[in-house]
Amino acid sequence: MRKELFTAKNVIVQGITGSHGAFHTATMRASGTHIVAGTSPNKAGQVIDGVPVYATIHAIQQDHQVDISVIFVPAPFAKDAMIEAIEAKVPLIICITEGVPVHDMLEVKKQAEQSNVTIIGPNCPGVLVPGINKLGIIPASMGTPGRVGIVSRSGTLTYEAAAGLTARGIGQRYIIGIGGDRIQGTNFIDCLRLFEEDDEVSSIVLIGEIGGSSEQHAADYIKSHVSKPVYAYIAGHSAPIGIQLGHAGAILGGEGETAASKTEALQQAGVTTSISIVTLIESVK
Amino acid sequence: MRLLEHEAKALLRANMIPIPEGVIITKHDTRSSIHLPTVLKSQVPVGGRGKLGGVVVVKSKEELESAIDTLFSLDIKNYTPNVLLAEEKISILREHYVSLLIDRDSASIRLIAYKDGGVEVENNISSHDFLNIAIDESTLDSDAKQLASYLEYDIKLVRPLLVHLYATFTRNDATLLEINPLIYTTEGTLICGDCKMELDDAARFRHPEWNFEDKPSDTNFVSLDPDGSIATIANGAGLAMATVDAVAARKMKPANFLDIGGGANTASILIAFKRIMEFKRIDAIVINIFAGITRCDEVARAIIEAKKQIDSLPPLFIRLAGTNFEEAVALLAAENITTMASLDECLAAAKEVTHA
Numbered sequence: 001m002r003k004e005l006f007t008a009k010n011v012i013v014q015g016i017t018g019s020h021g022a023f024h025t026a027t028m029r030a031s032g033t034h035i036v037a038g039t040s041p042n043k044a045g046q047v048i049d050g051v052p053v054y055a056t057i058h059a060i061q062q063d064h065q066v067d068i069s070v071i072f073v074p075a076p077f078a079k080d081a082m083i084e085a086i087e088a089k090v091p092l093i094i095c096i097t098e099g100v101p102v103h104d105m106l107e108v109k110k111q112a113e114q115s116n117v118t119i120i121g122p123n124c125p126g127v128l129v130p131g132i133n134k135l136g137i138i139p140a141s142m143g144t145p146g147r148v149g150i151v152s153r154s155g156t157l158t159y160e161a162a163a164g165l166t167a168r169g170i171g172q173r174y175i176i177g178i179g180g181d182r183i184q185g186t187n188f189i190d191c192l193r194l195f196e197e198d199d200e201v202s203s204i205v206l207i208g209e210i211g212g213s214s215e216q217h218a219a220d221y222i223k224s225h226v227s228k229p230v231y232a233y234i235a236g237h238s239a240p241i242g243i244q245l246g247h248a249g250a251i252l253g254g255e256g257e258t259a260a261s262k263t264e265a266l267q268q269a270g271v272t273t274s275i276s277i278v279t280l281i282e283s284v285k
Numbered sequence: 286m287r288l289l290e291h292e293a294k295a296l297l298r299a300n301m302i303p304i305p306e307g308v309i310i311t312k313h314d315t316r317s318s319i320h321l322p323t324v325l326k327s328q329v330p331v332g333g334r335g336k337l338g339g340v341v342v343v344k345s346k347e348e349l350e351s352a353i354d355t356l357f358s359l360d361i362k363n364y365t366p367n368v369l370l371a372e373e374k375i376s377i378l379r380e381h382y383v384s385l386l387i388d389r390d391s392a393s394i395r396l397i398a399y400k401d402g403g404v405e406v407e408n409n410i411s412s413h414d415f416l417n418i419a420i421d422e423s424t425l426d427s428d429a430k431q432l433a434s435y436l437e438y439d440i441k442l443v444r445p446l447l448v449h450l451y452a453t454f455t456r457n458d459a460t461l462l463e464i465n466p467l468i469y470t471t472e473g474t475l476i477c478g479d480c481k482m483e484l485d486d487a488a489r490f491r492h493p494e495w496n497f498e499d500k501p502s503d504t505n506f507v508s509l510d511p512d513g514s515i516a517t518i519a520n521g522a523g524l525a526m527a528t529v530d531a532v533a534a535r536k537m538k539p540a541n542f543l544d545i546g547g548g549a550n551t552a553s554i555l556i557a558f559k560r561i562m563e564f565k566r567i568d569a570i571v572i573n574i575f576a577g578i579t580r581c582d583e584v585a586r587a588i589i590e591a592k593k594q595i596d597s598l599p600p601l602f603i604r605l606a607g608t609n610f611e612e613a614v615a616l617l618a619a620e621n622i623t624t625m626a627s628l629d630e631c632l633a634a635a636k637e638v639t640h641a
Contacts (some may be wrong), residue, residue: 063371076490101488102387109392132488139607154523157577163575163606164627169478180523182460183392209523235526238509238533239542259530276534278629 001118001192003198005092006129006174008067012060012090013038014081015073016048020096022138024072025049031134036064053250057088070126070135071095078122084116094135095121095185112185123176125155128162138162138175146171148284149195151188152207153214154175154178154235159279161205164281172199177212180209188218196226203229205284206271209258210236219220219265230271233280286456286484287329291370293462293482294498300453302446303476312357315348323349323371328498329358329364331486332481337361340375354614367498370514375476380466383453385420387461394454396420396447398432402466411541420459425451438475444474458488506543506560516599518554519573520545528573528628535632537639545579554587558595567599569635573628576607585613589620600638604633 008142011028015021016038026049029035037052037060044055054060057069069090073081078097085093086108093112101124114117120127126136133264139215142162148242150165150172152158158177165172178186189204195201204226206217237259263273274280288296294304308318327339334340339361358370359540382402388395398416415530416435425448433443451516454462461483467606468478489495515532517539519525525544532539541564543557574584575588584605603624605613614624625631 075487099487100492101458102460102485103455105489106387106392106394152523154521154527155525156519156521157522159575159607160524160527167627182387182389184389209521209526214389217390233527235523235530237537238529239507239526275404276531278531278627278632 001186001194003200004134005118006052006127007132008092009034010036011068011070011133011135012057012064013051014057014069014071014085015077015097016040016051016053016106017043017046018072018074020137021072024070024096025051027137027140028070028134031140032132033134036060036066043221050254051169053152057084057090061088062073065070066090066136068092068094068133071121073097075099076103079108082112082122082163083106084121086111086117086119089115089117091117092135093117093119093185094124094126095119096124096126096136097121098123099229100181102182103186103221109183109185118190120176121179121181122186123181124184125158126178127177128172130175130176131174136177137154138177139188142166143175144169144171145235147200148172148174148205149174149176149191149198149203150205150207151176151178151191151195151202152205153178153209154207154208157207157233157235160277161281164277165205165284168281168284170284173198182212188214189221192218192221192226192230196228199230203231203284206232207277208232208234210234210239210262210264211257213257215262215264218229219262219269222266222271223269229285230265230266230269231274231280232266232271233274233277234262234266235277237263237275262278286486286497287330288482288484288497288604290326290480290552291328291368293480294370294477296453296457296482297449297477297480297623300449300456301640302449302453303374304480305375305472305476305478307404308354309371310366310369310371314610316353317352319349319371320373321346321349322374324368324374325352325356326479327359327366328360328368328370329361330366331362334361345401347587367521375468376471377466377468377478378471380478381469382415382463382465382466383432383450383464383467384461385459386451388419394421394431396428398435400436409469420447421453422451422455438469439506442475457482458485458492458546459483460485461498505546506557508541508542508564509539510565511540512566513538513564514566514568515568515635516540516543516564516567517573518543518557518561520576520579524573526573528571531628531632532571532635533558537636538601538634540567543562545574549581550589551587554584555591558587558591562595562598568639569599570601571631571635572601572603572605572627573631574605576605579607580609581605581607582609582611582616585616587624588617588622589600592622600635602635604628604631 017040131145
């Protein structure tokens with residue numbers, strides 16, 4: 001992921017005529033995001049809130065260059081929407097839609113990797129580059145321009161961290177919610193690389209959760225590749241261990257999935273860790 | 286969504302995968318169709334039932350009735366079965382472990398196999414001698430070869446099984462399909478002794494045929510400590526976990542985890558309050574809402590209603606932010622209920638009223 005992806009100008013909304021799509025098109029435009037068009041299969045030719053509606057991305061591309069697509073289409077159609085954007089070679093695709101089947105994401109992820117485009121999400125609040133671009137549903141008021149890069153799996157904790165830092169007068173360069181689904185377009189490491197390479201970022205906040213091993217991989221990456229200070233919190237220290245259905249989790253090393261072991265891995269990578277979101281916000285310098 | 290063994294096995298059978306002959310027993314069935322000897326298996330949506338007495342071999346007619354009664358009343362990790370499965374007894378030569386699952390890290394379907402299957406499988410596996418490979422439609426032939434050579438069987442025996450398992454997995458939007466044990470019988474065939482299957486709830490829209498027993502799901506409300514002093518209500522799994530963590534970080538005892546979810550309404554929040562009132566030692570309830578799709582005013586209405594309906598409600602410490610925040614604060618203020626600016630303020634105030 002290059003930083004230019006997020007500061008690019010021409011944004012479209014797939015599913016612009018739905019209630020979420022229409023509502024958030026308005027909030028994104030109110031925050032200065034340059035939305036050139038939207039798609040809706042049966043409503044081509046309409047104008048929503050001053051934005052022209054097309055049937056397909058291909059049709060939009062006859063009139064505009066498309067840099068970024070933000071997707072709000074309902075879950076049953078999200079796979080087709082993402083694949084349409086991939087085939088149209090839209091460089092940055094952000095899928096807000098919740099409830100995309102995991103088998104659909106396997107297919108999307110495979111196609112995205114072959115096509116060299118970036119997908120963020122699904123089931124995520126998107127990206128806020130305060131003062132520059134609002135790409136999704138993170139309220140612009142939560143952020144303020146500055147030099148922290150925030151990446152989080154949890155939507156609500158993305159807001160919490162951004163709002164908490166803003167209240168302390170610490171601004172952010174990026175606020176990225178990567179979503180909590182099993183298969184994610186973009187992971188922690190992609191975001192850490194972006195933050196490390198962007199000179200506008202001077203410190204990093206990482207918010208993880210119990211389950212999976214992406215925080216362990218993030219810790220390995222930080223150890224070898226990240227020079228900037230990282231502050232982290234893993235949600236779920238007090239969570240009960242879920243009732244395991246099969247043996248597969250245990251065979252594949254489910255013990256590393258607790259908040260404590262993830263926190264330890266991050267500490268060993270030199271990360272400043274917190275045991276609550278409150279202390280995380282206080283710890284950032 | 287977890288399937289019961291008999292539900293998962295019906296999907297296996299529909300995909301031409303060999304399973305033992307069996308009949309389903311409900312509480313009021315006549316038992317005449319059961320052939321003896323039989324293996325009676327409690328149909329509960331949790332693993333480890335064998336060790337807890339949930340699987341019984343019955344040899345005689347005299348034993349059958351009492352074995353059925355015992356299994357119907359046997360509690361297994363807080364579940365009692367609605368049905369039992371009575372299966373033919375299989376003559377076992379070898380037992381293996383085989384599963385398909387979705388792997389987050391590699392964003393692929395993986396095939397896991399281990400030579401020695403059975404109930405202790407995860408304890409017996411020494412680190413690297415199990416098979417763990419990515420599996421895909423386009424590589425099924427070579428995947429089957431690897432599995433056959435790992436389990437030391439003829440490819441002709443293994444390939445159809447794997448092809449059908451893969452089809453069962455993908456057609457049904459499964460996230461886990463675990464065969465343990467996969468039995469090699471004295472007749473030289475492979476048959477699925479037990480099956481655990483998890484399907485992706487998100488894919489329900491394209492599976493009108495899904496009609497499985499409802500299992501109680503406690504993902505939204507989890508009891509953490511019956512003696513806990515601080516109850517929590519939050520929205521979003523991440524924020525709910527973070528709220529519990531913050532209580533513990535302040536050296537107080539969280540009683541529960543509750544994610545009221547995105548579509549919370551007054552009725553569902555009221556139910557949450559009532560469940561909290563079942564705890565005996567609650568000194569304070571901390572409510573932490575960062576509303577996106579959830580609306581703060583809806584939460585405020587539920588809080589006001591709870592105050593009216595529930596006697597001796599412990600003190601509430603409320604933090605609301607996000608959608609319709611101003612409206613919510615006004616509603617609460619009219620009832621003399623105050624809100625706080627941050628979770629931290631709520632916790633500091635809750636600490637003041639905590640006895641232990």
